[in-house]
Amino acid sequence: MARLYTALCIALLCLTSCKQTPFEEESTAKKINTLRRGKVSDAEWSKVYAGKQVYETYCSGCHGVKGDGKGPASAMLSVQPRNFTRAMFKFISTPSGSLPADADLHRTLLRGVPRSSMPSWAMLPETDRANVIEYIKTFSERWQTSPPPNALTFGNPPTWVGSLESAAKGKAVYAKMGCANCHGQTGLGDGNSAAALKDAEDNPIKPFNFREGVLKGGSRIEDIYRTFYTGLAGTPMPAFGGILTDEENWHLVSYVIFLMGKTNVKEADLANIPVVAATDSTKHK
Numbered sequence: 001m002a003r004l005y006t007a008l009c010i011a012l013l014c015l016t017s018c019k020q021t022p023f024e025e026e027s028t029a030k031k032i033n034t035l036r037r038g039k040v041s042d043a044e045w046s047k048v049y050a051g052k053q054v055y056e057t058y059c060s061g062c063h064g065v066k067g068d069g070k071g072p073a074s075a076m077l078s079v080q081p082r083n084f085t086r087a088m089f090k091f092i093s094t095p096s097g098s099l100p101a102d103a104d105l106h107r108t109l110l111r112g113v114p115r116s117s118m119p120s121w122a123m124l125p126e127t128d129r130a131n132v133i134e135y136i137k138t139f140s141e142r143w144q145t146s147p148p149p150n151a152l153t154f155g156n157p158p159t160w161v162g163s164l165e166s167a168a169k170g171k172a173v174y175a176k177m178g179c180a181n182c183h184g185q186t187g188l189g190d191g192n193s194a195a196a197l198k199d200a201e202d203n204p205i206k207p208f209n210f211r212e213g214v215l216k217g218g219s220r221i222e223d224i225y226r227t228f229y230t231g232l233a234g235t236p237m238p239a240f241g242g243i244l245t246d247e248e249n250w251h252l253v254s255y256v257i258f259l260m261g262k263t264n265v266k267e268a269d270l271a272n273i274p275v276v277a278a279t280d281s282t283k284h285k
């Protein structure tokens with residue numbers, strides 16, 4: 001009888017203390033997170049807390065429970081998952097070096113990151129994506145201290161992007177900017193410094209080989225323009241916004257899509273055009 005009583009007591013104790021109610025779990029999590037991480041207001045917290053559930057279900061296996069990019073699966077990946085504690089993002093439409101706009105993170109989650117193991121999360125409900133984005137922001141104080149500035153607006157692509165003349169001018173820009181040092185003369189990703197390149201986490205990183213694969217930042221000409229303008233933070237790929245004129249940047253897009261085999265421009269025709277510098281008359285910065 002006494003034994004049964006003890007067993008019952010233990011069972012009861014477990015029921016009341018071992019198992020936290022969702023409310024208790026939420027407030028513990030809230031305490032831990034608000035102590036350890038950036039300030040999250042009570043109003044924001046429920047979104048952030050919902051985002052934590054999404055994160056720990058779908059993302060932490062790669063990005064790590066602590067957001068440091070060191071989840072259990074990361075050891076098997078050649079391209080390492082983003083370390084969110086650094087708050088450095090590759091795919092931004094904000095000025096180079098700043099945090100991404102929410103729209104940038106949404107785009108990345110919808111599309112995934114080609115040439116890496118980062119999947120598309122298009123199958124998640126929109127609110128899950130929105131909430132997990134809020135949760136990612138708790139991994140670094142930077143979201144409080146230097147929040148993302150307004151997204152840049154770029155003009156529409158000129159109609160001549162992809163033409164023979166534009167590709168020829170882009171070829172000159174490619175030479176002038178030393179793209180070949182990393183990407184190689186013909187864009188095969190085999191430039192002189194290619195083998196030694198490291199990212200911000202000190203992991204080896206390969207320059208893009210224009211002949212294979214799709215673009216991480218998106219393959220529309222607008223996406224390529226934006227990638228050149230803002231660079232890819234945390235990688236050796238520089239930002240050319242403010243260095244190249246608008247026109248030079250579009251010519252560069254023409255040359256790169258030629259190298260990718262996405263235009264009708266023939267190699268022989270391009271070789272026949274003398275390399276001329278893209279016009280400087282439109283310099284606007």
Ligand code: HEC
Pocket residue numbers: 054055058059060061062063073077079080081082088089090091092100105108109113115116117118119121132133216
């Ligand atoms: C199978 C592994 C894996 C899973 C699961 C995963 N990611 Fe990633 N994620 C990656 C890798 C790898 C990268 C880096 C890609 C690169 O830099 O080329 C990345 C990059 C990112 C980036 C950085 C984008 C930028 O602009 O730099 C964000 C944001 C991101 N992931 C969010 C998420 C979210 C949110 C989830 C869960 C819903 C998730 N990831 C699940 C592997 C994963």
Ligand code: HEC
Pocket residue numbers: 090173174177178179180181182183197205206207208214215216217218224227232235236237238240252256
């Ligand atoms: C110092 C080395 C370096 C230089 C110089 C450089 N790049 Fe890159 N570039 C890289 C690396 C590394 C990547 C791959 C980044 C990644 O996978 O995250 C890259 C990626 C790219 C991509 C692919 C972007 C995407 O969305 O996947 C393009 C296109 C590109 N570079 C074009 C250029 C052009 C054009 C120039 C010259 C104007 C240039 N790069 C100069 C290192 C360089």
